[in-house]
Amino acid sequence: MFTTTFVFLCGTVVVILAHIWIPLALVTVWCGARLQRYCFRINDRACQRRRLLRDFVRKDHLTAPLRQLVPGVHVEESYWVNRRGMSLFTCILTPPKDQPIEAVVCYCHGYDDCPTLSKKREFSRMVRKNIAVVMIEYEGHGRSDGTLGLITDWDKLIDDTSGFFEQTLKKRFGHYHSSTGSIPAFLMGESMGGAVAYFTYNRIPKLFKGVSFVCPMCKIGDDCLPPQWVINLFRILSGPKGTTTTLGYLPIAPSQGVAMDWSIRPHKQAMISAFPVNYGRKPRLATARELLDVTIHISNDLHNFDAPFLVQHGSLDRVTDPKLSAALYEGSKSQDKTFKLYDGMLHSLLLGEFDENIDVVFQDVIHWILERSQATKANP
Helix, strand or coil: CHHHHHHHHHHHHHHHHHHHCHHHHHHHHHHHHHHHHHHCCHHHCHHHHHHHHHHHHHHCHHHHHHCCCCCCCEEEEEEEECCCCCEEEEEEEECCCCCCCCEEEEEECCCCCCCCHHHHHHHHHHHCCCEEEEEECCCCCCCCCCCCCCCCCHHHHHHHHHHHHHHHHHHCCCCCEECCEECCEEEEEECHHHHHHHHHHHHCHHHCCCEEEECCCCCCCHHHCCCHHHHHHHHHHHCCCCCCCHHHHCCCCCCCCCCHHHCCCHHHHHHHHCCCCCCCCCCCHHHHHHHHHHHHHHHHHHHHCCCCEEEEEECCCCCCCHHHHHHHHHHCCCCCEEEEEECCCCCCCCCCCCHHHHHHHHHHHHHHHHHHHHHHHHCC
């Protein structure tokens, strides 16, 4: 519907320009043809993403080693319907039924990411330590409903994560109990998912025993912001919070985007770049508006954050600045906080690093979670 409206408007503009001066209309058409491939792609719609991903998983040779997860990891995939009637893809990883569940991790993925086969395989490290993992793909990501890469209202995104995690922990894991009480739950947020975890924890703090941040997008440096007049302009062009204009839909935000070389080691780039639900463009203007507001809010609110938390960051990360993770660690008032900086590692610590580096990252977070899980059981 949006694409049809946009094409109609463009056609109207071209007709008007042709009446003014024909060469101007020809130049406009030429520029539009060059931009169309960048602004509109087949995977923008959820139904097409689901079909593309289904065919990719079934046919592509790159997915063959990933189709079988580690033995003993049980995978449950389904769609959860939010209050707005949108179907959001969810995944739950659990150990065998005869194994006790020591903790539940609710994972918040990053921008332009989703729980792929590769990501689920990496998280099997947790499941082998008897930690269940709960995942949800946000609106506009992966197989979930919504235009790819479009976030028009951050509060609604948090409504979805907090609602799904709360419902799942109470209903799906309500029958798992140890001798001292229910199994402790933790949040884990990667990149933009760090901000999602931050807001989700503040929405329902009593449900979680702590938060794990992995290269989080939880603060923005003043030197990273565009000039104030640019910010004011793109706020006007993108429309008010919760909405998007025609320009707000387009991937024209004043940002460099995320280069794969900044996040993923070369030997893993072919598999990840081939994934058919990748966004791979500059942020949409409305999305950039929401993310900017979120980081400003967190920057001003750090002193109020009191959850137990672990921050993990790669020293060579060029997507989210490790100095800002240090600021999160130093600025929060939490009495139980840990900051780990991994020398020589990039942004994608959970998927895009060398396997031995990923092992280290997961070992650290698993140790952190189990240590607090056991302490909770000992002192319910």
